[in-house]
Amino acid sequence: MAVTDRKLLERIWAAVAAIPRGRVASYGAIARRAGAPRRARFVGHALKVAPARLKLPWHRVLNAQGRISLPPGSRAHRLQRRLLEAEGVRFSNGRVERAARGDDADLDAFLWRPRD
DNA sequence: GTTGTGACGACTT
DNA sequence: AAAGTCGCCACAA
Numbered sequence: 275m276a277v278t279d280r281k282l283l284e285r286i287w288a289a290v291a292a293i294p295r296g297r298v299a300s301y302g303a304i305a306r307r308a309g310a311p312r313r314a315r316f317v318g319h320a321l322k323v324a325p326a327r328l329k330l331p332w333h334r335v336l337n338a339q340g341r342i343s344l345p346p347g348s349r350a351h352r353l354q355r356r357l358l359e360a361e362g363v364r365f366s367n368g369r370v371e372r373a374a375r376g377d378d379a380d381l382d383a384f385l386w387r388p389r390d
Numbered sequence: 391g392t393t394g395t396g397a398c399g400a401c402t403t
Numbered sequence: 404a405a406a407g408t409c410g411c412c413a414c415a416a
Contacts, residue, residue, distance in 0.1 A: 278412085278413065300398085300399085301397070301398050301399080302398065302399055302400090305398085305399095312398095312399080312400095312410070312411060313398090313411070313412080314397095314398035314399055314411085315396070315397085315398045315399085315411065315412070315413085316398090316411080316412070316413075317397080317398080318396075318397035318398065319396085319397080319412090319413060319414085320397095321397060322397065332397085335397075336397095337397080337398060337399080338398070338399055338400085339399095342397085343397040343398075344397055345397090350397085354397090
């Protein structure tokens with residue numbers, strides 16, 4: 275039985291859809307939340323093949339370093355950054371600005387915080 | 391079947 | 404800090 279189950283794709287899409295406006299989550303965090311730890315790469319794939327009809331907030335998904343994973347300089351990269359900045363996500367040096375506290379906190383610690 | 395390539399990430403040098 | 408290495412695995416060629 276292939277792991278590429280429709281179910282997993284749907285769980286990933288649901289997890290992405292649940293990222294609140296102005297917040298971001300890492301591919302790995304989404305994978306874990308979808309019940310597929312270590313499948314971060316697959317999350318990228320899931321976003322790529324996601325039906326536009328779902329209108330997923332795909333731009334809120336960044337890599338573990340807090341950086342946009344799309345090719346720097348590409349149209350998609352600029353669009354993602356623009357969408358994020360439009361909802362108040364600030365960047366500094368190509369990285370999402372760390373939330374106030376916890377300079378050394380793991381990125382996932384401040385990422386993914388649905389409703390405080 | 392095999393190989394190379396990724397919208398990745400954790401670990402080790 | 405930066406670069407390797409390895410795990411992961413769908414997909415295209």
